[in-house]
Amino acid sequence: MNFQPVKGTHDLFGEEMIGMQYVIDVLSATAELYAYKRISTPVLEYTEVFSRGTGGSSDIVRKEMYTFNDKGDRSVTMRPEFTAGVVRSVVSNKMYAEGGDLPLKLYYHGPAFRYERPQLGRYRQFHQFGVEEIGIDSPRADAECIIMAMQSLYMLGFKNLRLKINSIGDEESRNNYRNALKEYFSGKLDEMCEDCHERINLNPLRILDCKVPHDQEIAKGAPKIKDYLSEASESRFYETLSIINDLGIEYELDDSLVRGLDYYSEVVFEIHALSDAGVDYGALCGGGHYGGLVKQLGGPDLAGVGYAMGVERVYNVAKDDGLLSELDTGIDLYVIPVGEEVLDDVFNITEEIRSLGFSVDNPLVSGKLGSAFKKAERRGAKFALILGEDELERGVGQLKNLKTKEQKEIDLNDLENELDEAMKPFDEQEHHHHEEKE
């Protein structure tokens, strides 16, 4: 028996776990700065939440979902993305009715599932972090959302981000545009790939996303969405752009950017980053405005805006760029007992130190002093506290700074002050570290 993890899934532990957690912490902290509150919704939803919410024309819903019937013969799906589930939750709980504190500002993170061919930076079980702002319909809200996405990546230390942005307009704009595209492509369909034959009926916007070179050539001559935007959509788009621009954030207009999910309307965006090593992990972040989704899922006619990030992708680029190299993963202290006789006392003293708020460990069993030091090293301990019979009799311990190798005798009856004193330089160091980052 040699079990492997299920294809496209992987175990998260050690350095990677710490790094992923750090990424999530920074993204969450940024969301909190923008007054967002965390929400957690179920992994499982009724399939209809996604088929109606995420949209039946999207590839995600059409062929990438983990869908099955439960023992009660209900069709359920493991979420392929969060937005539909979060909006469903907003509607189920009538959050919009709660004292009228709109807009709702919600952030989330957790695993999502798509049945795809695994590749670098793409897994079947992967993690998303995202935000949804629901109940406000303003270009300023859209702009704030985009700015927050950029800001949270800057907080992680990213320098070279590419913000791609486009508007796909309101319902009316898109209908007109879709018709124009159908007309343009229908004459050229013979030269185009099979997928595009389907796309023209399902959602002609998606043809613009086609990666087949010849199709791209044809798509270049296609009508542009910007020529079909209603006056309202157009002015709204330029207002969003000017807010972003005023903050000095650079963007790139990309009229082939249409996004794969059906609920988007008006402004849509993606953030890309190549790692310093030149590795392309794909879009780090994607999102946009959605006008009709809340209503589509049975709620009132509320607009929303949001984005989602791929946590693994963000982590991978951040790691390649060395942004995670100084994460502090060690414990404060490792207590080293000398001799079998002191184990009980060491156990109790360790507990006492924990109650003072320091992370501390000891080997629990007696062994060679050298191997205890090695354990301390592997735990990343900043200090070792050596305790033998001699010390315990005198009520003292040998506190050794494992980095500088300096050792001094401390009073065990005054552990709190002694340890606070010893840790001080480390706390300051960490403090500076954070300041540099922000």
Add this chain to the structure above:
RNA sequence: GCGGCAUUGGUGAAGUGGUCUAACACAACCGGCUGUGAACCGGCCAUUCACGGGUUCAAAUCCCGUAUGCCGCCCCA
């Protein structure tokens, strides 16, 4: 879902049909060494080369299938 490449111990890997009961290195563990992490020395560490089948006197090495990984397509975070 389609196409390409890959898969040797905890890790990096050598090995392209017999000399492979798989080199070398690192790590781990044990001991020399029962109060300070080193160095040194000794020991130990894949009867087995992803899994299943085939070819052959002989296979880690060739062939087929399966699984997984990576790359491209598709799609997306």
